[in-house]
Amino acid sequence: MKTYLVLVREPDGRMVIPPAEDMQQHQLAMKSWIEGLVANGYWLSGQALMLSGRVVRPTADDPQVTDGPYRVDELEIVGGYMLLQAASLDDVTALMKTCPVLDTDGFVEIRETM
Structure with a gap:
């Protein structure tokens, strides 16, 4: 078995806040x-x-540190991660095609880990 990191990228919920009922249904579907x-x-x-969170980026002088794991112009965030084990990338891809995050x-x- 191989190990895969799955980064879950979602629309930034601070830009357009979904109704509480929709959020609850999504959380139950993910669970x-x-x-x-x-x-x-x-x-x-x-x-x-x-x-x-914080982001550290290189600059000509000291590294630049900003609050938040995002830029203002980005409309998505990394909402979470999963470590999965499977025989192949194709197997994980098939699993991810059923992930409820695609519905939102x-x-x-x-990504396969080393």
Whole structure:
């Protein structure tokens, strides 16, 4: 089995705040979907990420540090990550095609770990 990092990218909920009921339904769908990954032996770990954080970028002098894991002009955020185990990239891709984040205009990035 190989290990894959899946970055969950979602629309920035601070730009357009969805109705509370929609958010709750999405959270329940994600929980149920993840329970399926666990039950089928794919899940290793994962977490949702807080909106706060810092970004450190190189500059000519000292590195530039800004608050937040985003730029103002970006409309999406990395909302979380998953570590999954699977036989191949194709297997993980098939799993991700059923991820509820796709229903909320989000997308995922899949990367094999070394």
